[in-house]
Amino acid sequence: MIAFASSLDQAGPMGRSAEDCALLLSEMCGPDLDRDSTSLDHPAEDFTLQLNDSIEGLRIGIPAEFFGEGLSADVRAAVDAALKEYEKLGAKLVPISLPRTELSVPVYYILAPAEASSNLSRFDGVKFGHRAAKFSDLNDMYKKTRAEGFGDEVKRRIMIGAYVLSEGYYDAYYLQAQKIRRMIADDFQAAFKECDVIAGAAAPTTAWAIGGKADPVSNYLADVFTLPASLAGLPGLSLPAGFGDGGMPVGLQLIGNYFAEAKLLNAAHRFQQATDFHLQRPAGF
Numbered sequence: 257m258i259a260f261a262s263s264l265d266q267a268g269p270m271g272r273s274a275e276d277c278a279l280l281l282s283e284m285c286g287p288d289l290d291r292d293s294t295s296l297d298h299p300a301e302d303f304t305l306q307l308n309d310s311i312e313g314l315r316i317g318i319p320a321e322f323f324g325e326g327l328s329a330d331v332r333a334a335v336d337a338a339l340k341e342y343e344k345l346g347a348k349l350v351p352i353s354l355p356r357t358e359l360s361v362p363v364y365y366i367l368a369p370a371e372a373s374s375n376l377s378r379f380d381g382v383k384f385g386h387r388a389a390k391f392s393d394l395n396d397m398y399k400k401t402r403a404e405g406f407g408d409e410v411k412r413r414i415m416i417g418a419y420v421l422s423e424g425y426y427d428a429y430y431l432q433a434q435k436i437r438r439m440i441a442d443d444f445q446a447a448f449k450e451c452d453v454i455a456g457a458a459a460p461t462t463a464w465a466i467g468g469k470a471d472p473v474s475n476y477l478a479d480v481f482t483l484p485a486s487l488a489g490l491p492g493l494s495l496p497a498g499f500g501d502g503g504m505p506v507g508l509q510l511i512g513n514y515f516a517e518a519k520l521l522n523a524a525h526r527f528q529q530a531t532d533f534h535l536q537r538p539a540g541f
Contacts, residue, residue, distance in 0.1 A: 273534055274524035278303040281517060306518045307525040312346030317451030321357035322481055328461045334498030334506035335457045345526055352447040356440045360483040365476055366420050366433040373417025441488035448513045453523055456481055458507030462500035485511045495524050496533040503539045
């Protein structure tokens with residue numbers, strides 16, 4: 257399974273191969289200004305046209321911050337092996353730095369809950385969505401509807417978001433997070449002067465056993481490698497690149513510059529032509 261993302265939201269499964277993603281993205285891309293005023297006025301593109309292009313000379317940036325303390329040995333070994341495969345295909349590995357990587361976790365978990373708190377206020381049971389079956393008055397309907405309709409993580413984010421947007425805390429938290437978000441984006445632009453795409457592990461470890469990490473903090477910290485690109489609004493994808501010690505898959509993350517999805521998909525496709533990790537499944541699945 258290959259995951260693809262190009263926004264503040266984190267990646268979700270999109271296809272079983274880079275070719276799948278190229279086909280889907282080709283159908284979804286392009287402006288829709290009549291129905292979506294937030295869509296960019298950027299022409300549609302056929303992302304399948306460059307899939308088989310040579311990646312000879314492709315510069316792959318390797319951020320030091322993605323390969324430091326916290327990255328498990330088995331994930332590191334799988335990612336290193338994948339990068340060696342890229343070298344065999346003619347790509348060049350270029351050391352780079354993304355110095356504000358560690359700040360991406362606190363910044364994201366200020367900004368994303370703030371957006372959740374604002375956007376989810378509409379789900380009050382009045383016009384659409386879930387509505388509690390029994391309530392005594394309008395205020396009781398609001399409370400019961402939102403208590404029943406939202407899970408623990410959603411409620412947690414709403415509460416955090418309401419806090420960071422509240423009077424007296426907006427400047428100290430939300431505005432500061434937005435400033436650091438801009439700095440993170442600037443770090444990427446500096447890095448892309450030296451490389452074409454950026455590579456690293458998608459997560460510090462392989463997937464935990466069900467119920468293995470129930471606390472929110474551990475879950476949040478596991479996003480440290482994928483959040484920087486999301487905060488910068490850059491396209492990125494994660495593709496299967498091997499297996500860890502427990503037999504669980506390891507994801508290789510590739511990040512591109514703005515509107516460089518074709519280059520990302522080309523790099524992923526050529527890797528999948530040389531390997532078969534995307535066709536394998538973990539034991540027991």
